[in-house]
Amino acid sequence: MTATVAPPDAVAMREAMGRFATGVTVVTTVDADGRPAGCTISAFCSLSLDPPLVLVCVGRGRRMHALLAAAPGFAVNVLAAHQRDVATAFARTPHDRFAGLATRPGRAGARLLDGAVAHIECDRETVLDGGDHAIVVGLVRAVTTFPGEPLLYARGAFLDLPGPAWDRAAAGAPHEWLLSAPW
Numbered sequence: 001m002t003a004t005v006a007p008p009d010a011v012a013m014r015e016a017m018g019r020f021a022t023g024v025t026v027v028t029t030v031d032a033d034g035r036p037a038g039c040t041i042s043a044f045c046s047l048s049l050d051p052p053l054v055l056v057c058v059g060r061g062r063r064m065h066a067l068l069a070a071a072p073g074f075a076v077n078v079l080a081a082h083q084r085d086v087a088t089a090f091a092r093t094p095h096d097r098f099a100g101l102a103t104r105p106g107r108a109g110a111r112l113l114d115g116a117v118a119h120i121e122c123d124r125e126t127v128l129d130g131g132d133h134a135i136v137v138g139l140v141r142a143v144t145t146f147p148g149e150p151l152l153y154a155r156g157a158f159l160d161l162p163g164p165a166w167d168r169a170a171a172g173a174p175h176e177w178l179l180s181a182p183w
């Protein structure tokens with residue numbers, strides 16, 4: 001086994017952080033004129049159960065940064081395994097990212113995407129400094145879950161877990177212990 005030791009420059013950070021698999025979300029909000037906005041975010045995390053808090057990390061250069069810092073709230077759409085194209089569109093498409101998508105307005109107008117496996121609707125609690133990103137903390141006001149498997153992401157790629165493997169992985173986990181654990 002060959003290990004690679006490197007100073008934490010951008011390339012090495014991407015190599016290391018990419019080995020931490022995540023889900024994929026589309027975070028939505030509205031601009032000052034009430035127009036819907038959204039972008040793909042994998043840096044999403046549960047922060048607290050009591051009070052219910054989550055966080056998303058958004059690059060300071062992104063349009064979404066300014067919008068999230070100003071809007072009263074946002075929604076986190078946890079994407080399903082079949083929504084790769086949605087993840088790509090909300091990262092790339094410069095114009096109307098919602099075109100052709102079925103959505104409904106959630107709290108304060110933030111769009112909720114059909115097909116997502118969870119909708120997590122938040123009021124903006126605070127925005128913290130995170131270097132070249134901002135850490136946007138949301139106070140969760142409503143959660144809705146749907147059947148289905150989540151989209152997974154690691155090392156710059158969407159993970160393609162075949163159904164039976166996913167079933168085996170989920171069946172082998174110590175569900176009750178994990179679900180009752182404090183994290």
Ligand SMILES: Cc1cc2nc3c(=O)[nH]c(=O)nc-3n(C[C@H](O)[C@H](O)[C@H](O)COP(=O)(O)O)c2cc1C
Pocket residue numbers: 024038039040041042043044057058059061062063064065087088090091092153
């Ligand atoms: C899988 C995936 C995950 C991403 N995660 C993040 C993230 O956590 N934070 C972030 O700022 N950008 C992330 N991006 C990049 C943004 O989605 C992208 O820069 C987008 O164009 C930003 O839109 P905006 O400039 O309209 O805000 C991710 C992109 C992809 C494809």
